[in-house]
Amino acid sequence: MNRPAFSPLSSFGPVRYPETASQTGGPYVHIGLAPKQAGFDIFENNFGHVLVAPDTRGERIAIEGRVFDGSGSLVRDVLVEIWQANADGKYAHPGDRQDLPADPSFRGWGRAGADFETGVFRFETIKPGRVAGTGGALQAPHVCLVLFARGINSGLHTRLYFDDEAEANRRDPVLTGIEWEVRRSTLVASRSERDGGVVYTLDIRLQDTPDGGRETVFFDI
Template identity: 55%
Template sequence: MVQPLGYLKESPSQTAGPYVHIGCTPNFTGVHGIFDKDLGSESMVNEQTRGERITIRGRVIDGSGTPLRDALVEIWQADADGFYNSPSETRGEADPNFFGWARCPGDMDTGEFVFETIKPGRVPFRDGRMMAPHVNFWIVARGINIGLNTRMYFSDEEEANAEDPILARIEHKVRVPTLIGKRDGDTVTFDIHLQGDKETIFFDV
């Protein structure tokens, strides 16, 4: 007999509060003895990882243009061949030497986050069309009720970006640059703007 689940009410949303770092990155905050290392703080790559090494740097910036100093950023991405390190990956075998996910608290003085990773390969959209290389971002901070999801594409992938089915769905093309990381050598800079004229596109996922 099917039972009604009306008694299971959705809990009200709360901001991440000032405690998100204590819960997610206790060692970063000086709270030791819970984990040897904060989850997601270890390098995504090792000496055997396939692909082109890159460093992603950026800041989370509020509507006044001020970098947040208490943001927490996570990324996840495909490996150099376009496979995810996930049990649900059925297209092929992901690089066992690439973790594919990492977490980084923003620097408490500058707000900068830094990830040492590799440039991802192209991944198919659900209809089979190939998406441009991209990195998925999740952002949480004090004052944000629900974690924000966005993507970073690469400035040196103009042709692939032009074919990307997600970027093609963006109606206001003037906003597409908010999803493009600026590449300079091995460094890709990607600032995430929460509000204002440069507000980053966020995804409802």
């Protein structure tokens, strides 16, 4: 039996469907993605903030930061994921077919929730190598970040660059594609040394804040 194809049009014009209810990434985002931090030990393997092993190649660094909302208040329940190349500029993914050395001891991806008291998120990783971008031009060393939290309908994508890579940053095709220098600076982390280790710090602002902080550049991905 042949059935007529479905059509959104009725004899009286287009059919109007009600809007579905909106939903944000919470308040159970930690239970689903980082349950151990929320007090639920339910996964055999908990994806964490440490991307390195003892024999991972490259300069060991920590990445830290906080996330602020438009009122300047800390977002204490944000969950951050990062994705980066290894020290030679190769990703731990079969889609990366560059003729570069892989590092089996480097995971290349991590997930961390902000500390519920301080609002600080932290990753232990290595400084990534330069990766070729569109047209083969080398990008500056960088880390990709995605933010999830209550009030955010989908993950917010941004990048972290390093302030001690000034020359590479000046030539990076993505960073230089941002029109204003003050906007570019929202993606550049500051290097410091603490307890004998290197720490790069980048605070992220979801909007301009009352203290003069500029909204972080986010990417439409």
